[in-house]
Amino acid sequence: MQEEIMKLRFASLLHDELSAKFIRQYLPNELQKGLTFVAGHHDASQYLSQGYHHLKMLVLADWLASSERRDLNEEEEKGKRKKMPMETIFTSISLDHNKDVERKYHNIELLSLNESVFPLERKDISQELEDNYRKLWNNFIAELGKIEYKNSERYLISLYYLLKKYTSRIPSAVWQSRPDISLFDHSKITCAIMESIYKNNMNEEEIGKILEILNKKSKNENLTEEEKLLLNKDRFSLIGGDISGIQRFIYSITSKGAAKGLKGRSFYLQLLGEAIAKYILNRVGLSIANLIYSAGGHFYIFAPQNVDINGIRKELEEILMEIHNGELYVAVDKVDLSISDLIEKRIGEKWKELGNKLEERKKKKFSNILDKKQVSANVYYVKALRS
Template identity: 25%
Template sequence: MSRIERNSLVLAGLLHDIGKLMQRAHAEGDLAQISPTSAEAESTFCPVAPDGRYTHRHVLWTDAFFEWLRNEVGVPPDIDLALAQKLACSHHRPEAAGEHEALAWILTEADRLSAGMDRRRDEDDPEARHRARRQPMRSPLAGVDIGRGETQVLYHRVTELSPQPEALYPVPGDEGLVEQVPEQYQTLWKRFLRAVAGLRQVSDGRHFLEGLRSQLERFTWAVPSSTVDTPDISLYDHVHTTAAIAACLWRYHGADTTPERVRDRGVRAYRLLAGDLSGIQRTLFTLAQQGARGAAKVLRARSFLLSAVVDAAALLALRALELPAVCRVQSAGGRFVLLVPALEGVEERVRELQHQINRWLLRRYLGGLGLNLALTPPFSGEDLLGERFLGVMDALGQAVEEAKQRPLEGVQTGPIPLRFSEHGPCSVCGVRPAAGHTEGLCEPCFEEERIGQRLPRARYVVYGPEKEVVPPLHGVPLPGGAGLAVVQELPRDLSAFWRVEGLGPRQAGALSWRALATYVPLWGPEEVDDPRYRMRDAGEEDAEPPRPGTIKTFHHLACDALERANGSYRGRALLAVLKADVDFLGFVFARGVPREKQSLSRFAGLSRMMDFFFSAHLPWILENTPEFRSTYTVYAGGDDLLLIGPWRQTAELALRLREAFHRYSGGNPNLTLSAAVWLVPPSASVARSALDAEHGLEQAKDQGRDRVWLFSRVLPWGQAVEACERAGRWVEWVDANRVTRGFLQRLQTYLEMRRQAERDPTQAAWRARLAYDVARNFKDKKMRFEVLGQVGLEPDLTVREQTLDVLPVALEWALHRIRK
């Protein structure tokens, strides 16, 4: 089958509804001036309504865009632009494609199946056209409902994708927002054209299509695909999954298919292929030195390379099954999902690929890491429609769970022979033999260190054949003969590479871009002489001198927790490990959307938006909030994160992230975070600390979710915010000499008596002792009542339970801050 035909079909799938955006950005009469031939093509491409009028006129605008693309940009030689134009413009009237009618029916079916409905109503009556130009997209996250509270109807501004809050957070659909939409469409369209014009420099169809897909994500993520149905599916998610279904159908039916065969939705033509890694946590924290010294150079790069193994597996699977990149319908959090054809031989190819990758993983990670590939049973087009799609997702979940029970499948098990030379074990992992040319490191750890040094300044990630990537671009090998490099500049010829990604839209230009949480704290020139970093408890054993532009060590991050007060620094130089994830995530995907509205496009969109919070918005918060810039990202993506930073800032960061997620999801009580903040000395075992944070997170979930574990207690988020505020007030009073540190420590004793009084009546005097202490030390009546209120007691010593409940955390928080 022709690669040109496949690429042309994918291009048609990506652009078949671009006319909707163009139409909303213009007045209806503009079409005749922009493209007269397109305006006159009604009888060719538009269906006819029972009343005789032409409908679905957006295809005429799609035709006009193709004319612009031909004249201003062009396409690579392995794409037939005329064929793509005919298919895209015929998707509501496939017979208009003439000799390519069967191909047009593939796109038509893909369009309908992507939306999860048989046929879309059109937007072409006058009232509908007016509404379409004023309709923002409804937030899909704000509409998720799993029965944990009422949802709101909120909308996204019509703007390009950005990690900034004003672009991401949904807002009420008041008249002010609606009035702005027409102008926002016009601005968005102009920027989209400028971005797509950059594709003229791309000479390879693979990179052209990925670059176009990326620009569509950037500019149409908040454009509703339909304004006559529930406008909560973005144009991007619709056209992306349409292109994926079309490519899969084309691969299944072959070049000689017929319209009748394509329209048969009872044929089980599809399967989903999922891939993820087992053993990530164990492999990530394999460090010879259990303390954190030197770990900051390794962890972020190791986490990145582990996710790169998953990316490489997805690319290898697409190549093995002869599918384009658009068939990757989910990519988040170290996992991918591909839509693949249910052809004979698919299982064998997947099995061979899994064995090949796992053999490589065994050699490199000595059995600690394994790739799981899981195929669903074949399903039909009917199974993509509405509530039947739930069965597909259930089958996917079951296949993934079964695959996890077979780690390293296809690899011979037993003792792994290792030969250690006079260089001994690796000084970083302590597991593999050190190589003679790598300064005491094994090859994998040496490569991780090299990638770690380049990652903070990298602008591009390049995947391709190992021989084309590793030696020329100083990259690292990946499974299946693949290679990866992170670079600041690209070579002129990209045709040998499988995938090239810019780390952000500005870096990518016309190429594909991805959000990647690579933020790590670097030394600034103004910090090198900061006296905090020379203090004894800051870890003076860390002999490496700070240099601007290099990564701070964990010992130095702990120092950032110290506060300056009265001419000196105080507080505890500790780290905090912050671990958080989304509650009930499996249930959110399975049941968060009404059964009748389930579809592949909604699944893809929900996954993409969830991932964007962790992989893009979180790094933006870290980079743009001064108090959080000393936060080290171990990993963040999908639905979870693991961060390490100075304890004081990290505890407040947990509260900030919960508030950000709350706003990102439209205040939806059905979408919540649970987290744990675990304090550790900078010399503690990173692996053990991460495990302890995991246990704290489990306790937060066991006690009801939507909570945070902090200072050995689980609090609802609202109480955690109150604890932070009360801790700040205690610190202010200590600084103003209104209370003493000794008084705060005595309060802890009274609280312990209160806890024991539940079982030991002799401890019931805690309240009287506390009241006596307050009366003895605070003679001013107003101050005495303020202190009692801060503690959680009324003037008559009546207990305010909620305030007393947060007092232990508030006291610990304050005492950690004022320690000298």
């Protein structure tokens, strides 16, 4: 099972028309077996045929990650991708819906923390886009060759961050939509969805039916009640975490060395949030790609629907009580997601629902363990309830 899921992770991170050639030419021999099926993820003759379970999983994840519900008989547009820069997502945001926002872009370049992080007007973007793509590719291949293969899990993590470095400024698609989603983010979400499909034990027949329904829906054809039920069934979940007690923790320091103390504690909280998120990933058996966001004491994880969130919450409460004596608490909860939630773009509503559930959790700090301990004998419980 572990070998199978690792192959699916690599396949979903590298799922484009060049993937099969790339895998044969550049990946270690230990990883090549069983990965070449990714070349058929735009080939309807394959993913509509029997015996292509993994390929069907990849196609479904790819469609859900990009809301692509293509006509299954449509020939893929190959070689027609315009050499365009990536548009910043912020040009899609406007308080005045009647006013057009000036579009701005990022150059085709490495992800970095220098001035290039700020988007530019189209006229200020390099006109040598094809050369920029070529340079990125050559540097990516050179750096990929330096990764020493020890085991598939370590190699996956290295590849993940290398893709983040080199493809976060490359648009994932430009011919059918605004180029405001990076190739890295699309690959990351595809990997997260595919892993959740696998963890939900969706069989080949069921996935095939869903692909046909999505194609039917893309043509605006009416769906049967049975087909609607398949799309509305909860199959995934969005897990959220919110660390509570941050203000008290940061500012409860003496004036001596206060500046260093503030920086140190802020950095610690960032590490704590990431550590908790990765604890959940390991607990559920998910990869780093399933961690959608982690910053400012908050994190969000895309996961399968069948997650024991109550068990995870109890474990985290016991750990934090042991380490911080109730001074810090993490509210953890989840909302379930259906395929309809993803393709009908209801994720914003689900995000809000999750936020409300986390706020309610913070009103019940350590509720999973309080009734099993001698509360009156431990003053730290009082501190926890006050924070």
